[in-house]
Amino acid sequence: LKASFTTMDPFYLALSNFRKRKFEKSASICTELLEKNPYDQAVWTLKMQALTAQVMVDDIEAEEEGIADVFLDSETIAQAARPGTSLRTSSATAAPGLRPRGSTGRPVSGMVRPASQRAHATSLEQALRTARTAKSARAATSQVARTIRLGTASMMTQPDGPFIQVSRLNIIKYAAIEGVAKPLFLYIFYHENDVKNALDLAVEATKTAHFKDWWWKVALGKCYHRLGLTRDAEQQFKSALKQTPSVDAYLRLASLYTKLDQPLNILELCTAGLQLFPNEVMLTTEIARVLEGLNNIPASVKYYRDVLQEDATNVEAIACIATNYFYCDQPEVALCFYRRLLQMGLYNAELFNNLGLCCYYAQHYDMVVSCFERALSLAMEEAAAEVWYNICQVAIGIGDMVVAMQSLRLCLSIDSNHAAAYNNLGVLLHRKGQTQEALGYFQAAQSLGPFLFEPFYNHSLITKEMGDFQTSYSVIQKGLKAYPNHAPSENILNSLEKYFQNL
Template sequence: MKMRCLTEQVYVDDLEADEEGIAESLMDDNSIAQVARPGTSLKAMPTARPMQTSQSVRPVTQSGRPLTGVLRPGTQGRLGTMENALKTPRTAKTARPMTSSSGRFVRMGTTSMLTQPDGPFINLGRLNIGKYAAIPTLAKPLFEYIYFQENNIRVALELAAKATEINQFKDWWWKVQLGKCYYKLGMIRDAEKQFRSALKHIEVPVEVYLWLGKVYERLDQPLAALDVYSDGLNKYPGETFLITYAARIHETMNEMEECTKLYKDVLTYDAINIEAIASIAMNHFYNDQPEIALRYYRRILQMGTCNSQIYNNLGLSCYLSQQFDMAITCFERALMFADSDDVTADIWYNIGHLAIGSGDKQLASQCFRLALVSNNDHSEAYILNPQ
C-alpha cells in the first residue's frame, strides 16, 4: 500500500511527457538513413506545399517544424548545437541541456528521504531482485515504485527482465515495461523488439501501439509509425489517441490536409478534445478562413480554457474578420491573463498590427516599443519599429 501511495504521488504519463533532448538529436545513431528521401523523415526540413494562396505564412520553429495548435513536447524544441548547450547558463530551476532529463524525471526519492530520518523507504542496493520478481502481487507495484518514485531505470530493467523470465515470456505487461526501460536508456532497437513481442498477445492495450509508434518516430521512420497506428485503429476503431498521434506526424511532415482530416475524426469521437479543436482552428486561420477559426476558438473558451493565448488568437481572428471592437476587447483580456514577458511582447506586437490596420501609426509605434520593453529580443518588433 505504501509503495502504491508513493508511486501515485509522482506518477506522470511518460508517454506524453517524454521529450527528445539535444544529446539525442545530435548524437543519435539509431536512424537508418542520414539523407532520407523527401516525405520519409521527421528531421528533414519540411517544405511548404505548392500553390498556396494564403496571405499569411505559418510560422515554424528553429528546427523547421510548423507551430502546432497546442504546446506539446517536441513542438517548441530548437535546433541547437553542442557548443550552445555547453554555454547555456543553468540554474536550479532549469533542466540539464545535454539530455532529455528534466524536472519531471529527477529522483523524487529524495523527497521521501527528507521526511524519513532513517533513510529511504526501500534500499535498492540491498534488494533481492530474484526473490521479489517471483511474487506476482508484489513485483508489479515494486517495479512501478522503482520506475516512477526512485527513477532508477537500470534496477527496474533488471526486475522486469527477471519477472519476464519467471513468467516464461507469456506476460505482455512485463514486455511493455522492458520496452519502456530500453527506450529510456536509449536502446531503441531492443525496445522495438519488446513492443513487437507484446503485440503478439491478444489482450494488449492501446498503449503498446503508442509506444511502438514513438520508437519509430525516434528512429526517424514516420511512415512505419503511421503503419503501426493504422494497425492499432484496425483493432481499436475510433481510438482517439491513435488518431491524434497520427495527426501529429502528418502535421510535423507539413501535410496539413491529412492532419486536419484526422483531427476532425478525433472530434467525431471526442467533441471536447482541445488539441484537435485548436489545431483545426490554427489551420483555418492560416488558410485565410479567420471566421471559421473564430468559431473553434470560441468553443475552446466556452469549454472553460481561459488564458492569454486563447484571447490572443481570438483577437487576431476578430481582427482579420473585420470585427475591430471585439478584437480590442480580446487583446485587453489577453494582456490581463499574460503570465510572462514573452507572451506580453507578442500581444503588444499583435495590437501594433491592429493599430496599423486602423491607420494609427503613432499607436502602432508605441505598441511595438512596449513589445520591446517586455522582450528586448523581439526581432519582428525591431523590424516594424526601427527607431
C-alpha cells in the same frame, strides 16, 4: 455516523482514500499501519501505489530530447532523407507564406506539444541557441538527468528518507510475487527513477512469467527507451504487440519511431492499431500529429475531425482545426472553435490572444481590445511577447504607427530574441526615414531567425535602392534559401544578375 468512521478498518480507510485519489492521506495511514506491523504485504503494496501515484506522469507524451540525447546518440539517422519521409527536414520545406514560423523555426501548430517548441538542430551551436521549453530559453540538457532530479525531489519529501531501500531489495524474490512485482516496478521506475534496478526487476519477472506476460515486455521496452537503447526497446514493444495488442504499446512504439525520425512507420503502425481498436482517439491523434509534422495539413485536419467525432471536448483537435481555418482566411469559422474552447473552461493568455486576432480579421472590432487586455492580464513571460507582437499587427492595420512601435519595443523588452519583432520594427523605422537603424534591425532578425525570409528580402530591397548591389545580391541569396519560391525575391535576384552581366 462519526462513531462508524472511527471504528472503520484502517486498511479499508486507506484503500478508500486511494480510490478517491487522496494519495497523501492514504500513504500516511499506511505508514501508521506499517509501524505496527512492518511485514504486512498488502499495506506495503498500497503505500507503494499511493507514493507512485503522487509523482507518476504520462511519460508517453513527455518525450523531450536534450542536447546530450541528440548529439551523443549512438543511432545514426540519414542526413539527406527523401522528401516526405522525415520529420526533421519537413519544417525546412514548408512554405513560409502559408503558415508563419515560431521562435524555433517550426511552422505554427494549433497546440504546443513536447518537441514542438524546439527546432531540429544540426549543430551544437544551433542547439544551444534554440529554446527548448515554453518558459525558458535554456536548452534542455538531458532527459535522463532531468528524471533523476525528479526522483531526488520526491525522495526528499519524506522526512525519514526513502520508503524502500531499492539497492537492498532481493529482486528475484519480489519478481516472483505476482501481486507485488508490478506495483514495485512502477514505484522504482516512476518514484525513485532508478531505471537500472527497474530493468533488473522486469527481466526477472519476465523470466518468472515464462516470457508470456505482455505487461512486462512493455516495461522492459520503457526501461530500454529511457536508457537510449532504442532497438532493444523496439524489439520488446513489437513482441508485446504480437502477443497481446494494446494501445499503450502502440503509442510507445510510435514515440520510439518519432525519436528515430521514421514518420512513415508511425503512420503504418497507427493504421494497423486502428484496425484492432477502431476510432481510438490517441491513435488517431498520433496520425494527425505526424501528418501535421510532414506539412500535410489537409490530411491532418481530416484526422482531427475524426477525433472530434469520438471526443467532442478534445482540446488539441479543436485548436488545430481552428488554426487551420485561421490561416486559410476563414477567421470567422476559427472564432467559433476558439469560443468553444472558452465555453469548455479553457482560460489562458494564448486563447484570448487568438480570440482577439480572429475578432480583428472577422471585423468584430468591439471585442478586439477587450480580448487583448484579458490576454495581457493572464500572460506570463514568452506569451506576453507574442501578445504585444499581435497587438502591433492590429495597430498597423488601423494605421496607428506610434502604438505599433511601442508594442514592438515592449515585445523586445520581454523577449530580446524575437526575430519577427526586429523585422517589423525595421520596416516601421524605414518608413520614418531611419534607414541605417532599420538595416541594423534587419541584420539582428537575420541572425536570430535564419528561417525567416522577410528580413533578408527587406534588407536586400533597401540596399538595392541605396545602390549597394553586391550586399543586396548576397543577402537575397540567403533569403531564397529560407523560401526558394518567393517571387519578389526571385525578381530582385534576376534584376541584379542582369545588372552584373551588363557590366
